[in-house]
Amino acid sequence: MTDVTRRSLLRSVAALGVGALAACSTAQKPGSTPTGSGRPSGKGGRFGVGDYNTQEVADELRYIEENIRPLPEKDTKRILVTGSTGGLGQLTAAHLLARGHRVVAHARNDRRATDVRRDLPGLEAVVTGDLKNLDETRRLATRINKLGAFDVIIYNAGEYGVPNEEILNVNSLSPYLLTSLVGPPRQSVYLTSDLHLGGDLKLGELRSEGTDVTYDDSKLQILTLAMAVARRRPGSRVNAVAPGWVPTMMGFANGPYAPDDLRAGYMTQVWLVEGTERASRGTGGFFFHREREDDVHASVGDTRAQDDLLDAYAQRTGVTLR
Numbered sequence: 001m002t003d004v005t006r007r008s009l010l011r012s013v014a015a016l017g018v019g020a021l022a023a024c025s026t027a028q029k030p031g032s033t034p035t036g037s038g039r040p041s042g043k044g045g046r047f048g049v050g051d052y053n054t055q056e057v058a059d060e061l062r063y064i065e066e067n068i069r070p071l072p073e074k075d076t077k078r079i080l081v082t083g084s085t086g087g088l089g090q091l092t093a094a095h096l097l098a099r100g101h102r103v104v105a106h107a108r109n110d111r112r113a114t115d116v117r118r119d120l121p122g123l124e125a126v127v128t129g130d131l132k133n134l135d136e137t138r139r140l141a142t143r144i145n146k147l148g149a150f151d152v153i154i155y156n157a158g159e160y161g162v163p164n165e166e167i168l169n170v171n172s173l174s175p176y177l178l179t180s181l182v183g184p185p186r187q188s189v190y191l192t193s194d195l196h197l198g199g200d201l202k203l204g205e206l207r208s209e210g211t212d213v214t215y216d217d218s219k220l221q222i223l224t225l226a227m228a229v230a231r232r233r234p235g236s237r238v239n240a241v242a243p244g245w246v247p248t249m250m251g252f253a254n255g256p257y258a259p260d261d262l263r264a265g266y267m268t269q270v271w272l273v274e275g276t277e278r279a280s281r282g283t284g285g286f287f288f289h290r291e292r293e294d295d296v297h298a299s300v301g302d303t304r305a306q307d308d309l310l311d312a313y314a315q316r317t318g319v320t321l322r
């Protein structure tokens with residue numbers, strides 16, 4: 001799939017609108033069972049194929065186990081990955097573990113924590129907290145702080161095709177709360193999407209306790225948040241990544257079709273963590289497959305829009321970013 005084709009596909013999806021997508025979001029990869037906190041666990045073997053992972057993700061996890069070798073200990077870091085029980089978050093955590101980094105995973109509940117401990121032996125710890133519930137997110141921040149300082153936090157957890165209130169809490173308000181309440185790491189990475197281009201910052205909605213925030217809006221909010229944090233915390237490295245449309249459970253939410261490369265979808269995060277190339281050692285960047293992404297919504301680099309978003313978040317949550 002050429003880049004042009006990928007982009008035109010994404011534009012068509014953006015043009016369809018999230019409502020149309022949500023309407024068909026119950027479509028699953030053939031043979032899969034419904035996802036979400038209510039599903040049975042332990043199905044689909046070690047990597048949960050058809051339960052919480054696609055066959056493609058499970059195959060890639062096996063590839064990592066068999067092929068990735070550790071770095072010298074002096075080059076390793078301590079990393080937290082949110083939403084690391086499946087998909088890109090699990091692949092990122094697995095790759096970093098195989099490289100010898102100390103990795104703390106995050107699961108929505110104890111059952112999923114058991115799954116990820118089984119899938120990824122060697123994790124330093126697993127923290128739990130369902131990001132749908134902002135009180136749980138606040139308790140999660142306390143649990144993370146008790147574990148001590150991190151070199152890197154990857155804000156990966158995300159939802160798609162669920163009610164807008166859940167999208168808002170998981171994709172936008174929770175990363176804001178964790179960014180504000182957890183001791184700042186040396187480096188942060190925020191997962192966004194090309195679909196942010198079809199989004200709106202929805203500042204009025206945030207300020208008025210509204211919940212009408214679509215997936216595209218939430219991904220514009222988190223990308224703008226990342227750039228605001230990069231500006232407010234000049235001593236740390238803060239970047240954002242659009243992973244492409246890749247074959248995770250989320251990627252297959254609208255049918256068995258995801259045109260982008262799965263490995264490229266998580267290796268940008270690994271590349272940023274390890275900072276092996278000059279281009280990966282900066283701050284305030286927005287990347288797609290290790291390259292600077294130029295196709296960006298106008299609000300993202302607008303410092304006034306960034307400040308307005310931070311104000312709206314503070315008003316909504318009662319927590320101010322320092």
Ligand SMILES: NC(=O)c1ccc[n+]([C@@H]2O[C@H](COP(=O)([O-])OP(=O)(O)OC[C@H]3O[C@@H](n4cnc5c(N)ncnc54)[C@H](OP(=O)(O)O)[C@@H]3O)[C@@H](O)[C@H]2O)c1
Pocket residue numbers: 035036052082083084085086087088089090107108112129130131132155156157158159170191192193194242243244245246247248249250251252258
């Ligand atoms: N896949 C794509 O094509 C694509 C494209 C653009 C951007 N992205 C972004 O990439 C990131 C990873 O997506 P993915 O494709 O890997 O999705 P995925 O396979 O559905 O995995 C999402 C991860 O987030 C966790 N999560 C979801 N809701 C949660 C909640 N309420 N509390 C705690 N954890 C929760 C999931 O936990 P469970 O395992 O318990 O469900 C899972 O670990 C997301 O931010 C997404 O928006 C993905």
